[in-house]
Amino acid sequence: MTPRVVRAAPVLRGEVRVPSDKSIGHRALMAAAIADGESQVLLHRAGDDLRSTERCLSALESGEVLDCGNSGTTMRLLTGLLAGQGIPGVLDGDESLRRRPMERVAAPLRAMGADVRTTDGHAPLSIGRGALQATAHRPKEASAQVLGAICLAALGAEGETTVEMPAATRDHTERLLAWLGVPIRRDGLTTILVGPARPRAFAIDVPGDPSSAAAWIVAATLHPDADLTIVEACLNPTRLAFVDVLNRMGAQIELIENSTDGPEPTGSLRVTSAPRLDAVEIGGEEVAGLIDELPLLAVVMAAAEGISELRDAGELRVKESDRIGSVVENLARIGARVEERSSGWRVSRGTPRNADVTSYGDHRIAIAFAMAALSGVAGEVRIDDPGCASVSYPGFWEDLEALAGVPA
Numbered sequence: 130m131t132p133r134v135v136r137a138a139p140v141l142r143g144e145v146r147v148p149s150d151k152s153i154g155h156r157a158l159m160a161a162a163i164a165d166g167e168s169q170v171l172l173h174r175a176g177d178d179l180r181s182t183e184r185c186l187s188a189l190e191s192g193e194v195l196d197c198g199n200s201g202t203t204m205r206l207l208t209g210l211l212a213g214q215g216i217p218g219v220l221d222g223d224e225s226l227r228r229r230p231m232e233r234v235a236a237p238l239r240a241m242g243a244d245v246r247t248t249d250g251h252a253p254l255s256i257g258r259g260a261l262q263a264t265a266h267r268p269k270e271a272s273a274q275v276l277g278a279i280c281l282a283a284l285g286a287e288g289e290t291t292v293e294m295p296a297a298t299r300d301h302t303e304r305l306l307a308w309l310g311v312p313i314r315r316d317g318l319t320t321i322l323v324g325p326a327r328p329r330a331f332a333i334d335v336p337g338d339p340s341s342a343a344a345w346i347v348a349a350t351l352h353p354d355a356d357l358t359i360v361e362a363c364l365n366p367t368r369l370a371f372v373d374v375l376n377r378m379g380a381q382i383e384l385i386e387n388s389t390d391g392p393e394p395t396g397s398l399r400v401t402s403a404p405r406l407d408a409v410e411i412g413g414e415e416v417a418g419l420i421d422e423l424p425l426l427a428v429v430m431a432a433a434e435g436i437s438e439l440r441d442a443g444e445l446r447v448k449e450s451d452r453i454g455s456v457v458e459n460l461a462r463i464g465a466r467v468e469e470r471s472s473g474w475r476v477s478r479g480t481p482r483n484a485d486v487t488s489y490g491d492h493r494i495a496i497a498f499a500m501a502a503l504s505g506v507a508g509e510v511r512i513d514d515p516g517c518a519s520v521s522y523p524g525f526w527e528d529l530e531a532l533a534g535v536p537a
């Protein structure tokens with residue numbers, strides 16, 4: 130792998146359309162696979178994770194092991210889908226995915242009567258045939274993947290399935306299935322689905338991923354001479370908690386919503402340089418809505434006035450990498466002051482310096498630290514594995530060159 134060097138951009142200006150949202154894309158592909166008729170899912174620059182879902186769905190009848198690659202969402206949602214449809218299968222993934230916890234989906238599906246086996250709580254994971262019953266669930270993790278897996282399984286169960294979450298998570302499963310005629314609703318922290326149900330056939334143009342848009346929003350907020358607009362982005366409020374946090378710190382972000390015929394609100398985000406950024410404290414129920422943006426927010430914390438703190442984010446330890454460890458290590462290398470906690474970190478400004486960044490094959494780490502260098506929060510950085518950005522954001526490095534106006 131050839132490392133990639135990123136340095137501060139002289140200016141950050143222009144307009145960008147980021148690749149289609151991963152969360153909506155996975156759900157749309159899976160709904161299309163079981164819908165009543167032929168559907169059309171339009172994905173712009175689908176990342177590797179969405180390709181993993183496509184690949185698994187095409188291989189369903191082959192009897193082959195379903196390779197979920199690096200994608201936890203593919204593995205967890207597909208387990209629910211297969212259990213609900215009574216389709217047996219074996220699911221596996223790459224080294225990182227094999228380390229991630231799978232009992233969080235296997236256990237609730239078993240409680241519904243599904244035959245789901247894990248390998249010591251991990252992939253490979255096998256699903257056998259089994260009739261499902263509607264069941265009440267109270268998962269202990271605030272996870273949209275767990276919620277989504279249970280809902281997809283519940284499509285094949287007779288009666289009312291309920292899922293009460295400890296904190297609000299992204300609501301794409303509810304929005305999509307409701308739009309497709311499935312009796313599903315969210316009431317406070319509880320989602321209720323009445324099965325059995327089959328989605329209608331549909332056509333969807335999947336809007337841009339707010340978690341990818343967040344990279345440009347952070348870069349422009351931090352850069353002294355920036356004015357960027359992200360167009361055709363998903364503006365679902367359950368995905369925009371990071372905008373609230375950044376605004377709390379002093380960022381200048383404007384949302385321009387266009388109406389939509391689909392299940393999700395879409396529109397543009399315009400962001401200009403923040404005149405000043407103050408420290409922030411993040412913890413409690415807010416964390417679930419920020420989970421994918423926390424590495425980027427850590428970079429903003431490293432540029433703010435005062436000491437910022439993240440608490441209650443132990444879930445970061447079981448993402449594509451241990452994101453508490455990988456963020457803390459790389460922040461220290463770029464010169465920030467940082468302290469690791471079991472479920473978070475404390476960060477304040479230090480002296481920016483040149484650094485080698487180790488991404489641990491984690492797209493969000495590679496992208497966050499590219500933004501640190503591009504905006505001047507770090508000196509020049511060398512990213513060890515730039516290719517991993519394509520897990521969520523194929524074309525990331527090309528967009529970076531185009532927006533920064535110079536080859537990075």
Ligand code: S3P
Binds near residue numbers: 271421
């Ligand atoms: C996702 C949910 C989140 C998120 C992941 C996508 C989804 O994971 O980190 O990138 O599409 O449901 P958890 O549900 O494990 O928090």
